[in-house]
Amino acid sequence: RKEVEQDPGPFNVPEGATVAFNCTYSNSASQSFFWYRQDCRKEPKLLMSVYSSGNEDGRFTAQLNRASQYISLLIRDSKLSDSATYLCVVIRNQAGTALIFGKGTTLSVSS
């Protein structure tokens, strides 16, 4: 079992739709959590960090449930430009530095 598991994709949605991605992690010692975005043939870029209290950045909302070891990302009012692969990422422990990536979930938003 991989350390970070994500919903299988792809997700195909129309513009304006709300879409949610889920992710689970297996190492309870994981300390920090993120969502990265990766466009086709491009490098990953940090989308947002994820906190237990939940955090929102415009149309994007991220949630962390430590008890369930579950992370989510909600995208409201999807735009064509949101089409990308979304990677769930954890840092294993406080002293850790390596980012542990999930396989990624591909989102395709169509007009």
Added chain:
Amino acid sequence: GAGVSQSPRYKVAKRGQDVALRCDPISGHVSLFWYQQALGQGPEFLTYFQNEAQLDKSGLPSDRFFAERPEGSVSTLKIQRTQQEDSAVYLCASSLPGRGDEQFFGPGTRLTVL
């Protein structure tokens, strides 16, 4: 430069050849990371440097993989006797000290081993 740069962007090697991939981190970023991303997968950690010291090489898949950063800036990832399963995008990332949570990635080197 403004961001992390990597060269070459594309590399085709015949099986058994040695390759060297270069990474120029963001100026002032003492932490440098290498990741391997196979097709359809997320990046997987290979190794980590703080300045010139290689502090973690637990992700290197075999002793054919070697990384160095002799002067604490530019890093080279070397793969000896390449095999087809080495075909992947090799990503380099850098961060400020203590900010491994905010890593900036280069565009990657796409290695194809024939």
